[in-house]
Amino acid sequence: MPNYVVDRLIDEYFQDTESSDLYNIIFEVAQYFPEKLHPFASQIDDEYLQELILPGGPDSWVDDLVNKYRQDEDPQHLKALSWFRTDKALDALITLSKAIPEEDLEAVYAYIENSGVFPDSRLASVYFQNYRGYVVARNESPHHMGGSFPHPVPKCPITDTPANRILTLDKSNLNLDIESQYNPSFFWYESGYPPNCIYVQFTENGVKGLMTPMTDGEVGTDLIPGKLALKLEEYPLKYGRAGTATSGFSNHQVGGYPVWMRFQRFKRCPVCGQGMKFLVTIDSGMTPFGKLGxxxxxxxxxxxxxxxxxxxxxxxxxxE
Ligand SMILES: [Zn+2]
Known part of the structure; x- marks a missing residue:
């Protein structure tokens, strides 16, 4: 969307903040162009919009939230700080984490991780280049989804349902600093017995299941409707999106900051015990080839x- 269009939409919204059509539009603008709304922050009463415009917000907002937290110790202020992803907000969260009630500590560690660093190691927890993804035919992108896979894949330990290859990223076609010689692949099955996580390790002998049984070579094809691929477009969203994710809208993403349905800490690697970097979001919903399963x-x-x-x-x- 060109800049002047965004500016005009913002103008129209502030002329009629009661219009629900304009609200839906401004909601999108706030998610994808939060900085455009920073100058209008004092005119925004809606709490969802107030949340969505936090990414990249000015340092004075961070100071305000820190002061508010020091006064009332309401954890909502800490959550708000996690959506800035600026150095100022990250420093504030790290400083506050040293003097907060024990019961808030896990939440603050999640907020720090979601701001871009692991609280223990201070290493990056995200890849800073952000891509939006679109499900396309196999020949339109090197990042494959579904279809066959050249190695055994994880399976459900109860029903033996084989996993689908959800996505393989071709790291040579990505501007992410992945140093591993292997292309990351992600697997999933739906068997009625949902796993918490499916972990695999890539080795020179193929794919090794970690805490999961593997098939003899069989691969599920029920979740990805065809031999498909994910087309990726670099999308400049330096400070990510704020707010809570709703599933089923094909918001596929590679790199950048995760948008959670439910805020939480990042997964730990079962091999080295360190925090794992967020890399991919594959949403459910429709594709041009049918519904994801x-x-x-x-x-x-x-x-x-x-x-x-x-x-x-x-x-x-x-x-529920
Ligand atoms: Zn590891």
């Missing part, structure tokens, strides 16, 4: 030194 959102993590991938699902059911 899983619910919720799949989040993919990667430990580059160990060449371990983790696929993790969040679902609407989790809220």
């Amino acid at each position: 899983f619910n919720g959102i799949l989040y993919g993590f990667w430990c580059d030194p160990c060449a371990v991938s983790c696929t993790y699902q969040q679902n609407d059911d989790d809220f």
